[in-house]
Amino acid sequence: MADFAYSPVTPEVVEELRALLSPGQVTTDEEKRAAYSRDEVASCAWDRPYLAEVLVFPERTAQVSAVLRFADERRISVTPRGAGTGLSGGAVPVFGGIVLSLERMNAILEVDVDNLCITVEPGVVTSEITRAAAAAGLLYAGDPCSGDASFIGGNIAENAGGNKVIKYGSTGASVLGLEVVLADGSVTWFGGKQRKDVTGYDFVRLLVGSEGTLGVVTKAILKLVPLPERVVDLLVPFPDAASAVAVVPRIMREGGILPSSVEFMDALSVQLAERFLNRPVPHSDRAGAYLLIQIEGNDRDALADDYERIGRFCLEHGALEVFVADNRTMRDRLWKVRKNLTEAAWAFFPPEYADEDIVVPTSAIPEFLDRLGEICARHGTVSQTMGHVGDGNLHATIFFSGGTPPDWKQRLAALQRELYPIVKALGGTLTGEHGVGLKRREDVSLFLDEAQMALIRRVKLAFDPNNILNPGKIVPWTSPP
Numbered sequence: 001m002a003d004f005a006y007s008p009v010t011p012e013v014v015e016e017l018r019a020l021l022s023p024g025q026v027t028t029d030e031e032k033r034a035a036y037s038r039d040e041v042a043s044c045a046w047d048r049p050y051l052a053e054v055l056v057f058p059e060r061t062a063q064v065s066a067v068l069r070f071a072d073e074r075r076i077s078v079t080p081r082g083a084g085t086g087l088s089g090g091a092v093p094v095f096g097g098i099v100l101s102l103e104r105m106n107a108i109l110e111v112d113v114d115n116l117c118i119t120v121e122p123g124v125v126t127s128e129i130t131r132a133a134a135a136a137g138l139l140y141a142g143d144p145c146s147g148d149a150s151f152i153g154g155n156i157a158e159n160a161g162g163n164k165v166i167k168y169g170s171t172g173a174s175v176l177g178l179e180v181v182l183a184d185g186s187v188t189w190f191g192g193k194q195r196k197d198v199t200g201y202d203f204v205r206l207l208v209g210s211e212g213t214l215g216v217v218t219k220a221i222l223k224l225v226p227l228p229e230r231v232v233d234l235l236v237p238f239p240d241a242a243s244a245v246a247v248v249p250r251i252m253r254e255g256g257i258l259p260s261s262v263e264f265m266d267a268l269s270v271q272l273a274e275r276f277l278n279r280p281v282p283h284s285d286r287a288g289a290y291l292l293i294q295i296e297g298n299d300r301d302a303l304a305d306d307y308e309r310i311g312r313f314c315l316e317h318g319a320l321e322v323f324v325a326d327n328r329t330m331r332d333r334l335w336k337v338r339k340n341l342t343e344a345a346w347a348f349f350p351p352e353y354a355d356e357d358i359v360v361p362t363s364a365i366p367e368f369l370d371r372l373g374e375i376c377a378r379h380g381t382v383s384q385t386m387g388h389v390g391d392g393n394l395h396a397t398i399f400f401s402g403g404t405p406p407d408w409k410q411r412l413a414a415l416q417r418e419l420y421p422i423v424k425a426l427g428g429t430l431t432g433e434h435g436v437g438l439k440r441r442e443d444v445s446l447f448l449d450e451a452q453m454a455l456i457r458r459v460k461l462a463f464d465p466n467n468i469l470n471p472g473k474i475v476p477w478t479s480p481p
């Protein structure tokens, strides 16, 4: 995998870590190590188990710095960890070593209403940032479906997307500044509260989405925007996926409306959510697909005009009905369905499945869905497909329809070998928001050319010459050429 050798975590190393931090911030408890060595990818996805040798729980930047300096000198691998909700094995400690949990660095340090920004530590739960901003009459636009559990540090490391990307961009679009501890323990700030900055390279953009391989984020300054006074959600069942997808560009181009969310759910997704939540969703017996569309604004009448226009377009595209949710209770009910789709799939599917996070240009979605259906049928599999259709990002959970065969891994890999070239030919890519991590690193080279792969390795080694930070992620090997 890599031609780097890592030192084991001996009892002496553990004692030294306890001296650097405090005894209560370092543990080798086996149950805890197991719990902190996985994320939300089922462990059967890996060919062998991975286990941290020691867990550390720093409470300040200086402690993160001390741990990294120590690990770098000793050549011990360090895997940064947020809430462990990742869907790519990013927080899995491939080389054992130290798992560095950021969960105790969980303070909201400042809400700066004059400069429209908020400064937070990495272990703050995403939805707490949303609430703190709202209390000041502002909006933090990051909104992954896991937002009640994931940490902002994990969101930044994965450049998490979610439900408002079409209007506000992924997490990175809200990141103004980052305090980062580099692999050798040095502490630096990239960016800040300023909105423009071309002094040197744009390291903020580089750190965002780098999956804990280039540095550990210890503080973040995030952009806030005015909180819209009114929000309306529309749930629209369609007879089939193609009609649902076709209406999306029309809403924006012809309607002149930029929704804050356009979410897609196929029939199977909605049926699973109904069972999981024990709550009926209208037309689930005959709808082939649903859109969940959110619009926002300050003017009640203008918003009503907008949703009427959207409703009209949807009906012209064959929508079975248009449900309008304009109060908090109704809106929460609709989003509960959307936000529980992943867990509904986990509840009813066997753990042996492929979990895709592909992106294609939105106009290519119907063709992608057709090709996916064709390939799945040929391989004896079924796909539950949903996602952020407004930005072309689809999550397909692919499992075997007639029971899991013993060679499921090889067979799903064969299916992916057929699927990914199609994604690429349609102008798409491997992962839109869940990241490469451990899970997709063998497939990266299908999408990036050799020049880019080489550049990734060189950037990695420029930041982390001893390759101690989350080694084994993003590219199969990260050693010097």
Ligand SMILES: Cc1cc2nc3c(=O)[nH]c(=O)nc-3n(C[C@H](O)[C@H](O)[C@H](O)COP(=O)(O)OP(=O)(O)OC[C@H]3O[C@@H](n4cnc5c(N)ncnc54)[C@H](O)[C@@H]3O)c2cc1C
Residues within 6 Å of the ligand: 039, 040, 079, 080, 081, 082, 083, 084, 085, 086, 087, 089, 090, 091, 102, 122, 143, 144, 145, 146, 149, 150, 151, 152, 153, 154, 155, 156, 157, 158, 159, 160, 161, 162, 163, 211, 212, 213, 215, 216, 217, 218, 342, 343, 433, 434, 470
């Ligand atoms: C039910 C469910 C729904 C989800 N919905 C979405 C969604 O809508 N959109 C989306 O994008 N994702 C979604 N996810 C995936 C996941 O929640 C995100 O990837 C999230 O950003 C991970 O955050 P975390 O705190 O759990 O990070 P972890 O899983 O702990 O870690 C993820 C990566 O970040 C690195 N990392 C963590 N903290 C730091 C830090 N401070 N500095 C440097 N590196 C760090 C880790 O090393 C690892 O590589 C979903 C997951 C689940 C289970």
